[in-house]
Amino acid sequence: MALLEVTDLKVSFPTPDGPVQAVRGMTFQVERGRTLGIVGESGSGKSVSTQTLMGLTRGAEVSGSALLEGRELIGMPEGELRRLRGAQISMIFQDPLSSLHPLYTVGWQIIELIRIHEPATTKAQARKLAIEQLAMVGIPQPEQRVDDYPHQFSGGMRQRAMIAMALALNPKLIIADEPTTALDATVQAQILDLMARSRREFDTALIMITHDLGVIADMADEVLVMYAGKPVERAGRRDVYYRPHHPYTVGLLESVPSATGAKGRLKPVPGQPPSLLNPPGGCPFHPRCPYVMARCRVDVPPLMGDGHQSACWLPLDLEGVGPEVARRRTEASS
Incomplete structure (x- = not known):
């Protein structure tokens, strides 16, 4: 226990x-x-x-x-x-x-x-x-x-x-x-x-x-990412940093400066967090998500997966993309 x-x-x-x-x-x-x-x-x-x-x-x-x-x-x-x-x-x-x-x-x-x-x-x-x-x-x-x-x-x-x-x-x-x-x-x-x-x-x-x-x-040791009152990703530290799945986690990582001094503009998460008086239906992140699908606007995704869990309708074998995430993966494998 x-x-x-x-x-x-x-x-x-x-x-x-x-x-x-x-x-x-x-x-x-x-x-x-x-x-x-x-x-x-x-x-x-x-x-x-x-x-x-x-x-x-x-x-x-x-x-x-x-x-x-x-x-x-x-x-x-x-x-x-x-x-x-x-x-x-x-x-x-x-x-x-x-x-x-x-x-x-x-x-x-x-x-x-x-x-x-x-x-x-x-x-x-x-x-x-x-x-x-x-x-x-x-x-x-x-x-x-x-x-x-x-x-x-x-x-x-x-x-x-x-x-x-x-x-x-x-x-x-x-x-x-x-x-x-x-x-x-x-x-x-x-x-x-x-x-x-x-x-x-x-x-x-x-x-x-x-x-x-x-x-x-x-x-x-483990990281829980929250958005609009809900957990959207939960995994070990290295998985969250080097192999994020949820688009919101990817956005957080791409919006912080690089510790290695890599050049390039920061990429902010677009839009604003939703009001918790009247949260959006479906996935709470869908109004700001670059990968939004029709299902995201209707169905609430649960935390899915074993070990590395993500509340996203994107396939679990599809990891987050973006230049900052790609750089972090290169560092992790070197």
Whole structure:
């Protein structure tokens, strides 16, 4: 059994204009010690899907199943969820300044987390552990900085403090939601290394949510591509990068700069993402797809294939085409 098994997850939010169908049938698994990368444009449902697992989408209409070691998370009472958060599942948010309480020191917040989940731990023991956690994530002079407030930390240090809090109790699953956005390249590399080290040392499973395909290339074992609230491709990292099938995945790859410095204009994905108030019928990508067929406008393609899955009516043995994809395949075979 996988550590986390999510089946047909659907999340919608009621609005005066009708329900916003943020997640429209999401299925995936995460094994212990493995990293699942979830990518897609803004508004594709990446963050909502994982926040729902944590019970953080209040007011939403949720259906489907999410089993953590056989325990159902969907519909779990708030008290039980609260005992799981931090101890079994931790989340690293995109903006740590909005996640850390501004009126309490960073150390107090880590100490409080530890003592809530481990009541037998004394305050002195929890403080010592908090200092050790801050040192582990590279905070200088942790004995002094443990008494600083979040506004006294730089952006990179606040993100490190969030990671220290997330790792304090060695959770089985960490969800990282755009953890390196707005950080410089050096700090980004250090934070990714911290999360990779935790995965290796504690056999922690990691869900990495990002729009940065470079981060996914460094971290993920498996990649799930989302579009308009639905998974459209799921495969191992190398298959997604070098042998993509879904036209949307191909478009994402062709719209990012080449790491090798190859010349040529970037090729953006044409059009705009659909409204989730009134998503298009058939394949959600068909209004923007260069390979659209009559069937695409009517029938919703399921994820098809073994191992490498794609929600596209194109034949599964027909891989994505394009100059950028062709270059990546050449690199992979060399």
